Amino acid sequence: MMKRFSLLLIFLVSFYAANAQNGYYSRLEKDTLVVGNKLIERKFLWNNGNLITYSLTDKASQQTWLNRLKTPDFQLTKDAASNGTYASKEVKETAIPPNYLAVEVNVLLGTLTVKKVYRIYEDSPVIACDIYLKGSNDLALDGKAINAVDRKNIEFAEDMKSQQMSAILDQIKLDGFHWQTKIVEFFDVTDWNNNLVQERNIIPYRKTNYRGNLLVAHNNENNKGFFFLKEAPTSSVQLAYQGYDFTTDFGHFTMSGLGLTAKDIKNNEWTKAYSSVIGVYSGGELEQLSALRNYQKNVRKLLPQRDEMVMMNTWGDRSQDAKVNEKFSLLEVEKAAELGVSHFQIDDGWQIGKSPNSAVAKGSFKNIWDNPDYWKPDPAKYPNGLHPIVKRGKDLGVEVCLWFNPSVQNDYADWQKDVNALVALYKEYGIRTFKIDGLAIPTKQSEINLRKLFDGVLEQTNNEVVFNLDATAGRRAGYYTFNEYGNIFLENRYTDWQNYYPYWTLRNLWQLSKYVPAEKLQIEFLNKWRNAEKYGNDIFAPNNHSFEYLFATTMAAQPLAWFEGTGLPGEALKVKDLIKAYRKIQHDFHLGTILPIGDEPSGRSWTGFQSLNGNRGYFIFYRENTNEAVGAVKTWLPAGTKVKCTPVLGNGKKINTTIAKNGTIEVALPKINDFVMYRYEINK
Numbered sequence: 001m002m003k004r005f006s007l008l009l010i011f012l013v014s015f016y017a018a019n020a021q022n023g024y025y026s027r028l029e030k031d032t033l034v035v036g037n038k039l040i041e042r043k044f045l046w047n048n049g050n051l052i053t054y055s056l057t058d059k060a061s062q063q064t065w066l067n068r069l070k071t072p073d074f075q076l077t078k079d080a081a082s083n084g085t086y087a088s089k090e091v092k093e094t095a096i097p098p099n100y101l102a103v104e105v106n107v108l109l110g111t112l113t114v115k116k117v118y119r120i121y122e123d124s125p126v127i128a129c130d131i132y133l134k135g136s137n138d139l140a141l142d143g144k145a146i147n148a149v150d151r152k153n154i155e156f157a158e159d160m161k162s163q164q165m166s167a168i169l170d171q172i173k174l175d176g177f178h179w180q181t182k183i184v185e186f187f188d189v190t191d192w193n194n195n196l197v198q199e200r201n202i203i204p205y206r207k208t209n210y211r212g213n214l215l216v217a218h219n220n221e222n223n224k225g226f227f228f229l230k231e232a233p234t235s236s237v238q239l240a241y242q243g244y245d246f247t248t249d250f251g252h253f254t255m256s257g258l259g260l261t262a263k264d265i266k267n268n269e270w271t272k273a274y275s276s277v278i279g280v281y282s283g284g285e286l287e288q289l290s291a292l293r294n295y296q297k298n299v300r301k302l303l304p305q306r307d308e309m310v311m312m313n314t315w316g317d318r319s320q321d322a323k324v325n326e327k328f329s330l331l332e333v334e335k336a337a338e339l340g341v342s343h344f345q346i347d348d349g350w351q352i353g354k355s356p357n358s359a360v361a362k363g364s365f366k367n368i369w370d371n372p373d374y375w376k377p378d379p380a381k382y383p384n385g386l387h388p389i390v391k392r393g394k395d396l397g398v399e400v401c402l403w404f405n406p407s408v409q410n411d412y413a414d415w416q417k418d419v420n421a422l423v424a425l426y427k428e429y430g431i432r433t434f435k436i437d438g439l440a441i442p443t444k445q446s447e448i449n450l451r452k453l454f455d456g457v458l459e460q461t462n463n464e465v466v467f468n469l470d471a472t473a474g475r476r477a478g479y480y481t482f483n484e485y486g487n488i489f490l491e492n493r494y495t496d497w498q499n500y501y502p503y504w505t506l507r508n509l510w511q512l513s514k515y516v517p518a519e520k521l522q523i524e525f526l527n528k529w530r531n532a533e534k535y536g537n538d539i540f541a542p543n544n545h546s547f548e549y550l551f552a553t554t555m556a557a558q559p560l561a562w563f564e565g566t567g568l569p570g571e572a573l574k575v576k577d578l579i580k581a582y583r584k585i586q587h588d589f590h591l592g593t594i595l596p597i598g599d600e601p602s603g604r605s606w607t608g609f610q611s612l613n614g615n616r617g618y619f620i621f622y623r624e625n626t627n628e629a630v631g632a633v634k635t636w637l638p639a640g641t642k643v644k645c646t647p648v649l650g651n652g653k654k655i656n657t658t659i660a661k662n663g664t665i666e667v668a669l670p671k672i673n674d675f676v677m678y679r680y681e682i683n684k
Contacts, residue, residue, distance in 0.1 A: 049084015
């Protein structure tokens with residue numbers, strides 16, 4: 001018996017040592033669980049597996065905060081904890097995440113089993129926690145505030161019992177009264193919303209609830225802090241919503257909301273709740289945002305041959321599916337190549353089945369699989385399948401992509417059939433980028449089945465597939481769920497209805513880029529010559545900007561040419577030189593931490609983006625319709641930094657200068673509605 005114990009001890013010590021070499025570690029010693037890496041450490045009192053944070057340490061600055069709570073971090077029931085177990089394993093990298101350590105803690109709370117899986121990445125000042133529940137659903141219910149879309153008709157007696165559960169996902173109580181706190185709420189459903197970020201800056205006082213996905217708490221006494229990120233859809237569309245996400249009470253910070261009703265929890269199968277993330281930093285806003293971005297870049301690796309794209313999708317010209325056929329697609333591929341575009345996506349209309357958005361038939365998304373050929377190329381439009389288009393695309397260096405609408409009925413019960421359809425398109429044609437549209441996620445089961453759909457496709461395609469997840473309407477994933485599957489198709493904007501203005505689109509990207517990786521967003525530019533007369537004398541109309549400028553407003557993201565290439569005038573093709581030059585530096589630009597600089601885009605501002613990557617990076621500066629030919633643009637570089645800026649795109653001269661006292665740099669652009677991109681180096 002003693003020999004077996006000694007062998008186990010040797011194994012645990014060697015496992016800890018090996019993982020410490022990789023930058024992350026965990027260990028359970030007597031009553032203390034320790035999880036961390038070289039940048040962050042969180043200690044817990046074991047408490048029979050119902051963990052209570054003891055301390056949180058920012059190892060880079062040797063700052064340790066002690067938790068003043070004596071209650072468990074996760075709270076759902078008041079049952080005593082039992083049967084606590086601990087396990088730790090290294091998860092090897094794939095084409096999606098890098099290596100990370102997964103620390104699993106299981107605990108029985110009465111009839112409910114809770115599994116918490118802590119994820120720790122190398123060189124990341126962040127610890128994420130995925131929470132799973134299993135067991136009896138005989139739990140206390142909370143009938144408080146609820147998202148209006150979750151309310152059911154009173155006739156459905158069973159649904160009236162399916163109230164959400166009031167739960168704390170994570171919490172910490174720290175000393176001090178000087179916590180400057182920011183809570184950020186996000187909005188998608190961009191067909192209806194054009195203001196996507198709302199920040200609230202508060203000093204925590206008495207107990208108050210707030211909505212949002214992100215809370216940043218900054219201690220003014222020592223210029224250090226931490227953040228909570230709730231990995232959930234936006235507050236307005238979360239499942240089983242209790243009316244708030246965060247609570248502050250002096251130095252006590254909590255993150256709440258499982259995204260589950262009691263009936264979602266099954267006896268013999270794990271159900272995933274929303275995830276919680278905690279990160280630490282020392283310094284100011286740049287350090288806060290860099291810590292958050294470090295984590296976000298670990299969720300899905302950005303691979304240049306898979307994830308970088310300048311995509312053309314013809315839906316922006318409002319022909320819907322009326323033109324879509326083999327001849328049209330071949331002509332569009334030719335135009336895509338002429339423009340220097342890397343990807344051509346055929347939207348709705350390529351398939352046999354007809355959607356509700358069809359301009360040629362009254363279609364439906366209901367019972368898609370009543371027609372087993374729904375997701376095969378329409379033989380009337382594509383008599384040779386998609387082979388001629390894919391072949392021509394390969395010859396011209398343009399990757400062909402498709403639109404796809406999962407079968408929504410019965411909470412995506414037919415997800416396996418959808419997987420088979422997508423994998424068949426991948427195997428036959430090599431299609432690996434799919435715009436996923438029409439999603440509705442009204443229940444936890446629908447979310448579970450969608451994950452099965454995406455995971456199933458990735459598993460059978462060696463993680464090569466990219467999903468463009470549409471965020472324009474309905475209850476969808478928002479900005480902080482499903483991030484491992486691809487990028488976000490942010491918005492539909494059309495000149496037909498005069499709801500496309502370059503500065504509107506730029507503003508949405510600029511505001512989001514502070515908290516959402518810009519390189520994970522698809523951002524559109526349109527055919528400025530279409531419907532020019534509808535804008536009249538509007539000085540902010542698309543046609544009052546060069547086509548190059550419209551493209552430049554998308555460069556921090558994944559540019560989306562939202563038009564028919566065959567509908568462009570000849571002069572538009574001059575943009576090809578800019579697009580081709582951009583593609584050469586696109587990935588290097590996206591590797592950095594991209595943050596907004598200057599003033600918020602207003603149509604009258606000096607604004608832009610900065611990509612920070614150590615002692616080098618990139619700037620994009622935009623001079624909107626302002627009389628100031630020289631802009632003093634506030635950057636993320638500290639005052640006194642000597643910087644050399646070399647122009648790589650757009651119009652601008654070399655700059656050798658020292659960053660001014662307030663962090664600004666002076667930039668000259670002689671014309672309005674113009675831009676320049678610089679590669680910069682810091683001179684020591």
